Amino acid sequence: xxxxxxxxxxxxxxxxxxxxxxxxxxxxxLAEAFxxxxxxxxxxxxxxxxxxxxxxxxxxxVPLVAVTADLTPEVRADALASxxxxxxxxxxxxxxxxxxLQLVREGPPAQTGVVSRPARPDSSRP
Amino acid sequence: xxxxxxxxxxxxLAALFAARAVVWSQELAPPKRVLMLYGHDPNxxxxxxxxxxxxxxxQADPSxxxxxxxxxxxxxxxxxxxxxxxxxxxxxxxYRGFSFDAxxxxxxxxxxxxxxxxxxxxxxxxxxxxxAFEPVxxxxxxxxxxxxxxxxxxxxxxxxxxxxxxxxxxxxxxIGGTSPNDSxxxxxxxxxxxxxxxxxxxxxxxxxxxxxxxxxxxxxPPRTIIxxxxxxRDRRGRHFNSGDLIPxxxxxxSAPVYGIARNWVGDGIIxxxxxxxxxxxGRTGRLLLQVLDRxxxxxxxxxxEVARPxxxxxxxxxxxxQLSESRLxxxxxxxxxxxxxxxxxxxxxxxxxxxIAAQSASIVLLLLERRRRIRALRMVEESRDQLTHIGRVxxxxxxxxxxxxxxxQPLAAIRAHAEAGAMLLDGGPSDLCEVxxxxxxxxxxDLHAVxxxxxxxxxxxxxxxxxxxxxxNTVCERSKDLLMHEAARRGVQFRLALEPGLPPVSxxxxxxxQVVLNLALNAMDAVQALPRTQEVVxxxxxxSGEVEIFVRDTGPGLSPEVRLHVFEPFFSTKTHGLGMxxxxxxxxxxxxxxxxxxxxxxxxxxxFRVRLPIADPAGAPTARG
Numbered sequence: 001x002x003x004x005x006x007x008x009x010x011x012x013x014x015x016x017x018x019x020x021x022x023x024x025x026x027x028x029x030l031a032e033a034f035x036x037x038x039x040x041x042x043x044x045x046x047x048x049x050x051x052x053x054x055x056x057x058x059x060x061x062v063p064l065v066a067v068t069a070d071l072t073p074e075v076r077a078d079a080l081a082s083x084x085x086x087x088x089x090x091x092x093x094x095x096x097x098x099x100x101l102q103l104v105r106e107g108p109p110a111q112t113g114v115v116s117r118p119a120r121p122d123s124s125r126p
Numbered sequence: 127x128x129x130x131x132x133x134x135x136x137x138x139l140a141a142l143f144a145a146r147a148v149v150w151s152q153e154l155a156p157p158k159r160v161l162m163l164y165g166h167d168p169n170x171x172x173x174x175x176x177x178x179x180x181x182x183x184x185q186a187d188p189s190x191x192x193x194x195x196x197x198x199x200x201x202x203x204x205x206x207x208x209x210x211x212x213x214x215x216x217x218x219x220x221y222r223g224f225s226f227d228a229x230x231x232x233x234x235x236x237x238x239x240x241x242x243x244x245x246x247x248x249x250x251x252x253x254x255x256x257x258a259f260e261p262v263x264x265x266x267x268x269x270x271x272x273x274x275x276x277x278x279x280x281x282x283x284x285x286x287x288x289x290x291x292x293x294x295x296x297x298x299x300x301i302g303g304t305s306p307n308d309s310x311x312x313x314x315x316x317x318x319x320x321x322x323x324x325x326x327x328x329x330x331x332x333x334x335x336x337x338x339x340x341x342x343x344x345x346x347p348p349r350t351i352i353x354x355x356x357x358x359r360d361r362r363g364r365h366f367n368s369g370d371l372i373p374x375x376x377x378x379x380s381a382p383v384y385g386i387a388r389n390w391v392g393d394g395i396i397x398x399x400x401x402x403x404x405x406x407x408g409r410t411g412r413l414l415l416q417v418l419d420r421x422x423x424x425x426x427x428x429x430x431e432v433a434r435p436x437x438x439x440x441x442x443x444x445x446x447x448q449l450s451e452s453r454l455x456x457x458x459x460x461x462x463x464x465x466x467x468x469x470x471x472x473x474x475x476x477x478x479x480x481x482i483a484a485q486s487a488s489i490v491l492l493l494l495e496r497r498r499r500i501r502a503l504r505m506v507e508e509s510r511d512q513l514t515h516i517g518r519v520x521x522x523x524x525x526x527x528x529x530x531x532x533x534x535q536p537l538a539a540i541r542a543h544a545e546a547g548a549m550l551l552d553g554g555p556s557d558l559c560e561v562x563x564x565x566x567x568x569x570x571x572d573l574h575a576v577x578x579x580x581x582x583x584x585x586x587x588x589x590x591x592x593x594x595x596x597x598x599n600t601v602c603e604r605s606k607d608l609l610m611h612e613a614a615r616r617g618v619q620f621r622l623a624l625e626p627g628l629p630p631v632s633x634x635x636x637x638x639x640q641v642v643l644n645l646a647l648n649a650m651d652a653v654q655a656l657p658r659t660q661e662v663v664x665x666x667x668x669x670s671g672e673v674e675i676f677v678r679d680t681g682p683g684l685s686p687e688v689r690l691h692v693f694e695p696f697f698s699t700k701t702h703g704l705g706m707x708x709x710x711x712x713x714x715x716x717x718x719x720x721x722x723x724x725x726x727x728x729x730x731x732x733x734f735r736v737r738l739p740i741a742d743p744a745g746a747p748t749a750r751g
Contacts, residue, residue, distance in 0.1 A: 004542030
């Protein structure tokens with residue numbers, strides 16, 4: 001899934017950095033300047049909720065986009081409470097992502113971002 | 127008062143004395159003397175039967191004491207008339223000074239001897255006769271001191287019976303002996319039958335030796351009626367007792383033989399209208415007692431009686447000659463009938479029939495019961511299959527969120543790949559290698575989606591169990607994705623601990639997957655109750671002749687009480703669910719001839735172990751529901 005989203009963003013013109021898990025995502029997002037951070041809610045080592053809380057606690061102000069295949073009102077509320085700005089339900093398209101970011105920033109679409117690998121149990125699958 | 131007592135006592139004493147006097151008079155009364163004159167050999171069967179019955183009647187009343195003085199005249203064997211006077215003198219001398227109360231004669235000649243000779247020497251002594259026949263004596267001319275019983279020879283009636291039994295008979299053969307008495311009887315028979323034979327041929331055989339008679343009897347055509355009369359002597363002067371000839375004559379004769387004496391029936395003759403000498407003896411005895419009584423009181427003697435012959439046949443001879451019993455005259459007595467099996471064993475037959483009927487009824491009931499039982503078992507089987515399927519669908523319901531997640535993952539990837547591919551192509555000349563890679567990724571994700579769907583469809587389908595060789599590790603691997611996602615969704619750590627190289631079991635793979643899913647979800651439910659590190663391990667191991675699936679959790683474990691009931695239907699410690707999950711697990715495992723147990727884990731929690739027998743090496747499935 002991570003591979004597909006990275007490709008989609010790259011094809012659309014964004015410069016994309018991709019990491020394996022929530023902990024790595026948090027470290028890089030705090031260390032580098034990204035326009036948007038896209039994370040799966042299920043990730044190895046540190047899930048999306050915890051990562052969002054860590055980013056917000058670390059002073060990160062970029063839009064945080066959560067993607068999940070199990071979107072329920074409770075999950076959405078938890079994600080927003082953790083610091084995410086937008087929650088997208090799989091499957092989604094580029095349009096959905098851009099539209100969501102526009103709603104957050106009220107400006108032009110993001111040009112760069114970080115995509116975190118979803119917490120798939122089969123690590124061999126992209 | 128005293129006077130009344132005196133008279134009463136006097137009456138009582140008088141009555142007692144009178145009663146005692148009667149007894150004394152009986153005890154002291156002299157016995158009645160009867161001179162018994164036998165005209166035949168007393169040992170001849172007919173005469174012996176006569177004497178036996180006579181004695182039985184006369185001796186039956188002990189108060190009437192009768193003493194017999196027997197003289198055997200035996201005129202049949204010693205017919206010399208010249209000696210009769212000497213015989214009379216002998217008797218007179220023998221009993222000189224002796225008085226008789228009655229003279230009893232046996233046979234017609236003895237009666238003639240008594241009336242013509244003895245009576246003159248013993249005047250006024252009453253004479254009673256028995257076993258006498260009409261043609262020898264003119265019974266109407268007897269004096270007033272003579273009475274008795276005589277027979278009318280039943281030749282005619284016997285012939286009528288024979289003709290009824292043999293309507294197609296063409297010949298009648300009359301057989302008699304050469305003694306004077308034989309001649310008289312044979313002449314009587316000829317005279318009686320002549321007007322009755324009609325067109326039939328009547329032959330009278332008399333002047334034969336015993337041997338030649340038997341030879342001749344063999345030659346007779348079957349449509350012959352043989353009527354046997356008295357045969358006391360043959361042509362050579364050989365003497366025979368009455369009835370002596372019957373066995374040999376009937377054995378040699380080629381046609382049925384009839385006779386007129388009841389004591390002949392049973393020795394080989396068909397039967398006839400017969401004289402019963404035994405019965406005659408009894409009745410003559412009663413007549414004698416009457417005579418003794420009346421004579422002592424000076425009363426006239428009772429009148430003479432005529433014996434009534436009886437129709438008697440031998441059933442065995444009817445069968446031998448194939449004569450129909452239905453042709454017999456009404457009232458015929460049938461002797462020696464062999465009872466039918468039904469008549470002999472009616473009670474046993476009825477009992478056996480009742481037992482057989484009862485057993486048959488029991489068998490029918492048991493068969494019906496067995497049929498009902500088979501039907502019920504089939505229904506139970508179907509219900510169990512339905513319940514198993516419902517349990518499987520319910521498990522999938524529990525996994526709905528996970529299934530949705532499992533499907534959304536490849537679908538999302540496919541969408542992203544497709545959108546990226548389209549954008550690549552929209553942007554002008556593209557790197558074909560990258561486009562090809564996009565399509566490959568789409569194909570890969572699509573295959574993953576199909577795999578997820580196939581797995582779910584197998585669990586949902588309501589198929590008959592298919593028993594095949596199954597590797598338990600494969601079953602666990604197939605469940606892994608669903609369980610991993612479900613564990614992640616619940617925040618539970620889940621891992622596999624599979625022992626490689628397990629021998630296969632004979633099982634339905636779908637049902638075993640159901641077992642694995644149920645146990646794992648049950649374990650996840652258990653560990654979710656605790657805040658500490660939550661882990662569920664699904665593993666396999668090989669044992670002796672069996673393989674094992676185990677599910678170990680770090681939950682709170684089960685109390686001994688709960689362990690006792692945890693596999694029972696509708697038993698649950700959870701707030702949700704019907705409590706059928708583990709009951710279905712046990713049902714499936716038992717249908718696979720395995721067993722499922724639960725025990726406490728070494729580090730707390732619970733361990734569920736499912737042990738299944740290793741498949742038969744020959745390949746035949748060993749597990750059945």
